[in-house]
Amino acid sequence: MQLKNKYVLAIDQGTTSSRAILFNPQGSIITVAQKAFQQYFPNPGWVEHDPNEIWYTQSSVIKEAMAKADVSDAHIACIGIANQRETTIVWDRETGFPVYNAIVWQDRRTSDYCEDLKEKGYAARIQQKTGLVTDAYFSATKIRWILDNVKGIRERAERGELCFGTVDTWLIWKLTKGERFITDITNASRTMLFNIHTQEWDRELLNLFSIPSSMLPEVVSCSEVYAESKAPLFNSGIPISGMAGDQQAALFGQLCVEEGMIKTTYGTGCFMILNTGNKPVLSHNHLLTTIGWKIKDKITYALEGSVFVGGAAIQWLRDGIGLLPDASASEQMAKAVSDNGNVYFVPALTGLGAPYWDQYARGTIIGITRGTTASHITRAALEGISYQVDDVLMAMENDLNYRPKEIRVDGGAIANNFLMQFQADISRCPVVRPKVLETTALGAAYLAGLAIGYWKDINELKEQWSLDKVFHPEMKEEQASRLLKEWHKAVNSARRWAQPNEN
Secondary structure, eight states, rough: OOGGGGEEEEEOOOOEEEEEEEEEETTEEEEEEEEOOOOOSTTTTOOOOHOOOOOOOHHHHHHHHHHHEEEEEEEEEEEEEEEEESOBEEEETOOOOSSSSSTTOOTTTHHHHHHHHHHHOOOOHHHHHHOSSSSSTSSHHHHHHHHHHHHHHHHHHHTEEEEEOHHHHHHHHHHHTTTEEEEEEHHHHHTTEEEETTEOOHHHHHHHHHGGGGGEEEEOOOEEEEEEEOOOSSSSOEEEEEEEHHHHHHHTTTTOOOTTTTEEEEEESSEEEEETTSSOOOOSOOEEEEEEEETTEHHHHHHEEEESSSSHHHHIIIIIIIIOSSTTHHHHHHHHHSSSSTEEEEBBBTTTTTTTTBOOOEEEEOOOTTTTHHHHHHHHHHHHHHHHHHHHHHHHHHHHOOOOEEEESGGGGGGGGHHHHHHHHHHSSEEEEESSHHHHHHHHHHHHHHHSSSSHHHHHTTTOOEEEEEEEEOOOOOHHHHHHHHHHHHHHHHHHOOOOOOO
16 A cells, blocks of 8 residues: 555543544544543642553554544554653553552642752752753652652662653553653653753763663654554554654644744643754743754754643633533633623642742632622633733743744644634734644654655645634733733732741
């Protein structure tokens, strides 16, 4: 069968669900399958997943997507992987059994340890090497917690019996039945153990966090043939040839391949990334310097702002307090009132990310009166998502002295027209929504397809990007400024709330 008659299978393993998507040579979606999995909250601020459930849901949606399209292994040209980043899994090298639940990127259990590192003066050195701030968000402190808190695990790690991986590593380990123990360079750059300048695991940081180097996977590029899939999931070997953390995959899927282009993904969290070209830009405004992708020997760097709670705020309104029947109802409810009724929702449900990096901030709804309705709170939650994204945009502008011409957007929440229009109004910048919303999976597919010649080059991919709608600012600038002023007052009310009392 000719290559162009086949499809590319994209694995999109996210924070709340696993998905599989088949793309054709035009970059169009053939079929999608998705399955949610359990979120575990053992203690306040703790978030965990079952690694085996991640694999079970991911393998089942792969089968479902192929069944929906009525295709066999012979119809799959290659496999690309995009994954939730920073989430930490440790497993037995021989049996493949996890030694503890996956500690999710949102988890805050190591906040005090991070504060201690900052007080001891390590933060600047960590940022210099990794491009990251010292925060519980990243993998290093999560690995150390498992080694120090699960009985007998540190001794086993020091004997070389254990593997650490982010979700990409776990998936490729399972797909190849333990043949390949690898991570791609974008996921490595989010561990707080990887030197983005030397492109190696950093010995000084491994010593700082007391993590044996034997636990760490080999680091590979984002677009090359790593291995072939193994039975029983596939009957024949299919090249696994593309891999990137979900936000970097989305940047590539949006074809933000030129320096200065920017995208924001609205998912569980919100993630704004700006392509900074072939040089890392060290942030002075609390943003992250990260690796966008590596293709062949060329690295593209990026500047990123991570908002911990985006769509998860709407999920909480639906599942946590039952305010919404479903997420799609949020747009109608927000439009049911003419304004927010002076209600502000700071969705710091797992602390605040960029540019605040406040591990002790907590969710706050402020300005409630007897006239406040469910619609006001819903609208305030959507507005809170946009305000957080704007805070990141302002930090980027201050770092680069550069204002982007447009913001490309993707992720499930961008179907909400109210949210997109409010973002354009607050940020005073056109918000550009593409026709293909699944740009994370598309980026993984593109990286995989390029490696085997399914697509010739990036110029061919650029021709596939198509526009759905542009949201232009409509709100008066004076009103936007007033709303932002009130938002920042609300943020100050939420900050440091859960910080331990000082005697």
